[in-house]
Amino acid sequence: MTTHKFELWADSFHEGHWACTQLAKVAAPLGWKHSHKYNQGFIPVHSYQQEKATIEITVYGSYKSWEELPSQIEDLLAWGKPDFVLFDSVTKKIIFAVEETAAVPTGNQALQRCERLYGSARSKIPFWYLLSEYGVHKDKGIRRDSIWPTVMALKLTHQHRTPCVVLHYSDLENPESYTSGTGLASLFGILFQIIANVSSSKEPFANLEDSFQTQYQAMLSFVTSQWGNIINFLPGADHLSSKSISKTFASMATNPTAYIPWPNNFLIWPKISGLPKEIKEQQHGKSLIKHDPLCEQFEKALTDGKAYSLSDNAGSKPQPEKSLLEWITSQSKLFKKAETLSPKAEFTIKLSDFPTSTGTNRHVTTAKNIVYLYDKWGDVRNSIEKIYPRLRGKLDRTKDNSPALVYLSNSVKPGRIFGDPFTGQISAYATAFGKFDSEPRIVLAYFPHQVHSQAIVSPGESKNKGITIMSELTDYLLFSGGVAVQLNTGAVL
Amino acid sequence: MTLKYSFRLTEEIARWAFEVHIATATDWKIVFTNPTAGPWKRLMAPDSNGTIGEVHRFEREEDRPDLVLVNDALQVLLIIEAKDTLEKLVSMEQIKKSSDVAISLAHTLSKKEKNPYWAKRAQYTTMVGLLWGATEKTNETSRKELFSKYRDSLKPELHNTMSPVLLGIESNKDQGTIVCTGLVSKSADVYRGLSPEKLLASLKL
Numbered sequence: 001m002t003t004h005k006f007e008l009w010a011d012s013f014h015e016g017h018w019a020c021t022q023l024a025k026v027a028a029p030l031g032w033k034h035s036h037k038y039n040q041g042f043i044p045v046h047s048y049q050q051e052k053a054t055i056e057i058t059v060y061g062s063y064k065s066w067e068e069l070p071s072q073i074e075d076l077l078a079w080g081k082p083d084f085v086l087f088d089s090v091t092k093k094i095i096f097a098v099e100e101t102a103a104v105p106t107g108n109q110a111l112q113r114c115e116r117l118y119g120s121a122r123s124k125i126p127f128w129y130l131l132s133e134y135g136v137h138k139d140k141g142i143r144r145d146s147i148w149p150t151v152m153a154l155k156l157t158h159q160h161r162t163p164c165v166v167l168h169y170s171d172l173e174n175p176e177s178y179t180s181g182t183g184l185a186s187l188f189g190i191l192f193q194i195i196a197n198v199s200s201s202k203e204p205f206a207n208l209e210d211s212f213q214t215q216y217q218a219m220l221s222f223v224t225s226q227w228g229n230i231i232n233f234l235p236g237a238d239h240l241s242s243k244s245i246s247k248t249f250a251s252m253a254t255n256p257t258a259y260i261p262w263p264n265n266f267l268i269w270p271k272i273s274g275l276p277k278e279i280k281e282q283q284h285g286k287s288l289i290k291h292d293p294l295c296e297q298f299e300k301a302l303t304d305g306k307a308y309s310l311s312d313n314a315g316s317k318p319q320p321e322k323s324l325l326e327w328i329t330s331q332s333k334l335f336k337k338a339e340t341l342s343p344k345a346e347f348t349i350k351l352s353d354f355p356t357s358t359g360t361n362r363h364v365t366t367a368k369n370i371v372y373l374y375d376k377w378g379d380v381r382n383s384i385e386k387i388y389p390r391l392r393g394k395l396d397r398t399k400d401n402s403p404a405l406v407y408l409s410n411s412v413k414p415g416r417i418f419g420d421p422f423t424g425q426i427s428a429y430a431t432a433f434g435k436f437d438s439e440p441r442i443v444l445a446y447f448p449h450q451v452h453s454q455a456i457v458s459p460g461e462s463k464n465k466g467i468t469i470m471s472e473l474t475d476y477l478l479f480s481g482g483v484a485v486q487l488n489t490g491a492v493l
Numbered sequence: 494m495t496l497k498y499s500f501r502l503t504e505e506i507a508r509w510a511f512e513v514h515i516a517t518a519t520d521w522k523i524v525f526t527n528p529t530a531g532p533w534k535r536l537m538a539p540d541s542n543g544t545i546g547e548v549h550r551f552e553r554e555e556d557r558p559d560l561v562l563v564n565d566a567l568q569v570l571l572i573i574e575a576k577d578t579l580e581k582l583v584s585m586e587q588i589k590k591s592s593d594v595a596i597s598l599a600h601t602l603s604k605k606e607k608n609p610y611w612a613k614r615a616q617y618t619t620m621v622g623l624l625w626g627a628t629e630k631t632n633e634t635s636r637k638e639l640f641s642k643y644r645d646s647l648k649p650e651l652h653n654t655m656s657p658v659l660l661g662i663e664s665n666k667d668q669g670t671i672v673c674t675g676l677v678s679k680s681a682d683v684y685r686g687l688s689p690e691k692l693l694a695s696l697k698l
Contacts, residue, residue, distance in 0.1 A: 012505060012509075013505065013506075013509040014509075014526060038513055038517070040496065040669050040670040040671075041510065041513065041514075041670045041671060042506070042509055042510040042513045042670070042671055044513075060498060061505065061506075061509060062503060062505035062506065062509075064501070064503060064505075065500050065501050065503040065505055065506050066498050066499070066500055066501070067498065067499040067500065067501060068498060068499065069498070102534055103553075104553075138553075
């Protein structure tokens with residue numbers, strides 16, 4: 001009898017214990033008997049036994065509750081904390097990581113956890129994201145999940161040649177129900193097979209290509225049926241009807257060394273000349289809700305044929321005046337504390353900049369777009385230098401002909417931009433729109449209502465996950481007063 | 494037994510150790526627990542056939558208790574607030590928040606008699622519990638202060654819809670394990686036939 005011991009590190013004991021119970025459900029029909037006990041009276045230890053083998057999984061819940069985590073787990077958590085991570089205590093390798101959420105997939109929630117997909121993929125850790133396909137919104141209407149986590153996962157699968165899978169539970173009749181839809185059973189079915197493979201010294205994905213193909217097919221079918229509700233153009237959409245594409249993705253995920261080309265143009269957002277005629281004709285700048293001179297330039301770029309956007313339906317969530325005043329005061333203090341720059345930057349945010357909405361609320365939304373795809377970084381750079389002359393000559397000109405992505409966040413509350421949902425959004429958009437395509441886009445994140453000092457990490461200070469993620473996924477962060485920060489070098493311009 | 498990894502006595506561990514104790518050693522049912530994430534934002538309970546179903550769903554932004562237990566034999570509902578230390582339970586802001594949550598949930602559940610998974614439980618006695626972690630045993634003075642402040646905060650409801658007895662659960666870190674100890678605010682009160690001693694005995698504390 002051999003026993004293979006694993007550790008399941010989890011966001012909470014419940015999460016880890018729940019995962020082990022789900023594994024037991026899929027293991028039972030395969031002849032594995034499940035039992036569990038508690039070490040030290042509270043640490044769950046789950047055993048799955050067959051005639052000649054035992055798999056033992058010890059749950060370590062609540063990452064912050066442990067003095068010293070395995071370094072491999074610690075490294076992964078710096079990129080965002082997955083809900084559970086299986087660690088092989090023999091080989092000291094992470095076997096897989098999983099994020100699952102009961103949150104309704106509407107608004108910011110849909111992209112909120114996407115940095116965890118990126119963090120795992122870059123370390124070639126197989127990752128699954130389980131979320132509800134249908135959810136009940138506050139207005140009691142039914143909403144369906146966004147395509148961006150799935151698009152991101154498809155691109156990461158290719159980029160890192162490792163499984164990055166999004167699975168959905170629930171259905172239209174049973175929104176938010178874990179037991180409806182195929183996602184839950186599909187997730188734990190494949191996870192248990194991987195565990196069984198590892199415990200019997202086989203390759204983790206041995207004999208699992210069909211299972212992966214089924215999961216990738218589900219992802220592609222979801223994109224097929226949902227993209228038209230989110231955006232008006234999906235590059236290479238024709239590939240979605242190909243019978244072989246799910247097999248291609250399964251092979252990419254499970255055969256890291258085989259040469260498997262990316263399906264031509266699929267999910268590669270083109271330059272303007274490659275847009276369908278009707279999409280090109282739709283590109284017109286619109287007026288802003290709250291004035292910002294640089295956002296005005298972004299909108300003008302749509303009219304001038306220098307950039308395009310995918311939709312312009314970012315909602316406005318007006319904020320109470322009292323909160324805005326507190327936030328602006330805090331931002332002002334942060335600005336004053338920061339080192340003086342040359343040329344000098346000015347803090348100019350004031351309450352009266354924000355137009356009144358209903359009651360004592362004020363609009364903080366500038367443009368209705370939060371993503372602009374430019375053909376040339378040079379056009380973005382010129383606009384920035386026009387509005388913020390202090391940056392003239394400071395931004396990279398050598399990449400002027402590279403395509404660029406502009407991401408806009410209107411958040412005013414200090415500190416939020418390096419937390420949820422913004423790090424998830426940036427991770428999803430940067431990956432989906434080409435940061436790692438064969439002709440990579442320069443990524444600029446613009447925060448017109450935030451102060452640059454929040455992005456500066458002092459020597460010896462630990463980085464938060466937002467700064468860690470943005471160091472790798474952005475080229476420039478641009479803040480109020482026209483201060484740019486390059487997180488990968490630490491330069492404040 | 495030597496632990497492979499050393500742990501800190503966080504709220505999660507203090508609460509989880511008590512949950513394991515309840516699930517493995519008592520007849521109490523855990524109908525709601527509030528870890529950081531996951532499919533547990535609903536209060537779920539078994540009907541008379543043992544089928545578990547939804548009783549109450551908390552709104553996204555709604556304050557929730559940390560743990561809700563029910564005992565059908567004693568006909569008691571226990572709403573628990575947990576923190577990693579007793580000191581954190583004593584702040585006035587926390588006392589108001591926890592009291593409001595307990596009162597609001599008790600009212601909500603008392604109107605659920607038509608829910609098939611709750612039914613007669615709508616009539617059960619509600620008690621408030623306070624759970625904290627401790628690396629060294631707390632003293633009686635600090636526990637008395639805690640109970641006194643919560644009793645003041647809950648006063649309009651005590652005797653009326655809630656038991657005047659408050660339950661304290663201290664999760665002590667002892668070597669590599671956690672030992673849960675039960676304490677009550679007033680040892681003499683018997684409310685609706687339930688004495689504090691009987692309550693502690695049922696919880697095996």
